[in-house]
Amino acid sequence: MDDRQYLLTLVREGEHQLQDFKYRVSDACKLAKTVSAFANTDGGRLLIGVRDDGHLSGVRSEEEMYMMHQAAYKYCKPEPSIRFDTYHANGRAIVIATIPPSDRRPVCALDEEGRLRAYVRIHDENIVASPVLLALWRQSQKLQGGAFAYDDDIRLLLHVMQGWHTLNQIVRLSKLPRRKVIGALASLIHFGTVRWEYVNQQFLFALQ
Numbered sequence: 001m002d003d004r005q006y007l008l009t010l011v012r013e014g015e016h017q018l019q020d021f022k023y024r025v026s027d028a029c030k031l032a033k034t035v036s037a038f039a040n041t042d043g044g045r046l047l048i049g050v051r052d053d054g055h056l057s058g059v060r061s062e063e064e065m066y067m068m069h070q071a072a073y074k075y076c077k078p079e080p081s082i083r084f085d086t087y088h089a090n091g092r093a094i095v096i097a098t099i100p101p102s103d104r105r106p107v108c109a110l111d112e113e114g115r116l117r118a119y120v121r122i123h124d125e126n127i128v129a130s131p132v133l134l135a136l137w138r139q140s141q142k143l144q145g146g147a148f149a150y151d152d153d154i155r156l157l158l159h160v161m162q163g164w165h166t167l168n169q170i171v172r173l174s175k176l177p178r179r180k181v182i183g184a185l186a187s188l189i190h191f192g193t194v195r196w197e198y199v200n201q202q203f204l205f206a207l208q
Contacts, residue, residue: 003088003094004088004090007087010047011047011050011054014124015052016123017041017121017123017124018042018043019046019047020046020047020124021046021050021054022046023052023057024049024057025048025071027067028070029075029109029111029112031046031067031068031071031075032072032075032109032110033109033111033117033119033126034046035071035072035076035082035097035107035109036107036108037120037121037126037127038101038121039076039100039105039107040101040102040106040107040118040119041120041122042101043099044098044099044121045096046096046099047094047095048095048096048097049092049093049094049095056089056090056092057092058090058094059086059092059093059094065095068084068097072097075110076107076108076110077107077108077110077116078104078107080099081099081100081102084096084097085098105118105137105140106118106133106134106138117129118133118134118137120133120198122198130167130196130203132182132185132186132189132196132205133186133196135182135183136186136189138186139183139187140190153174153176153184154188156176157170157174157184158193160173160174161173161194161207163206164197164204164206165205165206166202166203166205167181170185170205185205193207193208194206194207195207195208
């Protein structure tokens, strides 16, 4: 299979959880969001020089190559692992940036206002991560192989979580401090007691 055939095989898949198309790299901040989302979820590949309709337009300049590296390294903290491969089709260069899932989550992207935000990849979208996911990632090393105490606050949370609820709803129902609810939900997700979904532009939580 030559480069063109390989690229067309990928393009036919369309954009999905593990793949995104970028026509041009004109804004390193926007590209960094995709890098962050892939690194914080299941990894993925970014086809640069491909239009949303799958047309192979190509990467046109060294400046775009420079922007890609800026997005991956200067605009993401901590620096993600990323591999750049260049393919050629119809006289055009297509770059595939492959981002594996990070073992140092959350990988944050610097936004247009200079703030660091973490993203997750859900279907073909890059979504700002819930505070609960941030806490889950930050707790993961401390909780690994450890035990979790089911205190009165945890029992209360388990009691009020009948069905799917947003974080704000759980805070209101439990009347516990928001920070405590975030930390507790993160621990419960880590130990498989609670699950989460993203539905209608909201993160929802429920008992397993």
